[in-house]
Amino acid sequence: MEGMRVKGLISIYALAEAKARPVSGKYIVEMVEKATKGKWRISPGSIYPLLRDMEAKGLLKPKLSPRGKGRREIEYEITSKGEKALAEYRRKIMNHMNEMFSTVVPLVARVIHGADDDELIKAMVEYTDAGNSLRQYLFSLPREKKMRAAKKLSSRMKSLLSEIQKQ
Secondary structure (H helix, E strand, O other): OHHHHHHHHHHHHHHHHHHHOOEOHHHHHHHHHHHOOOOOOOOHHHHHHHHHHHHHOOOEEEEEOOOOOOOOOEEEEEOHHHHHHHHHHHHHHHHHHHHHHHHHHHHHHHHHHOOOOHHHHHHHHHHHHHHHHHHHHHHHOOHHHHHHHHHHHHHHHHHHHHHHHHO
């Protein structure tokens, strides 16, 4: 089951990368390893069948890379069908994350902070719900607004953390 989840996530990741630029299997393998700090390593024997399957489903289209040094490799571009699938995957992932946080935070907070502190648990749940709303709003913004908002929020959160630590 876990392998299927990883395979599904790699497919979604490949679509996201292909939306930004043409990608090769080698590039995806390298980026997954880099993004996960080496915790996930995909073998070429896994990525190329996955990419061919996505091509067969009409999500990606192959093309030969421009001539350069060495051998030309197949690069994949996202199709309009792939873009629609990616948008749907993003929506589902966001909903799943929000649901997961809302479900898990009360349990984890009780384990970490003590099962008998209902007032603290309620505050942690409210904090999580506010974070979910903020995350949904941020992801709905166009890229430039999203970047400005994320930088501003990051700066304010660092400042707030510093202020709280001084109390």
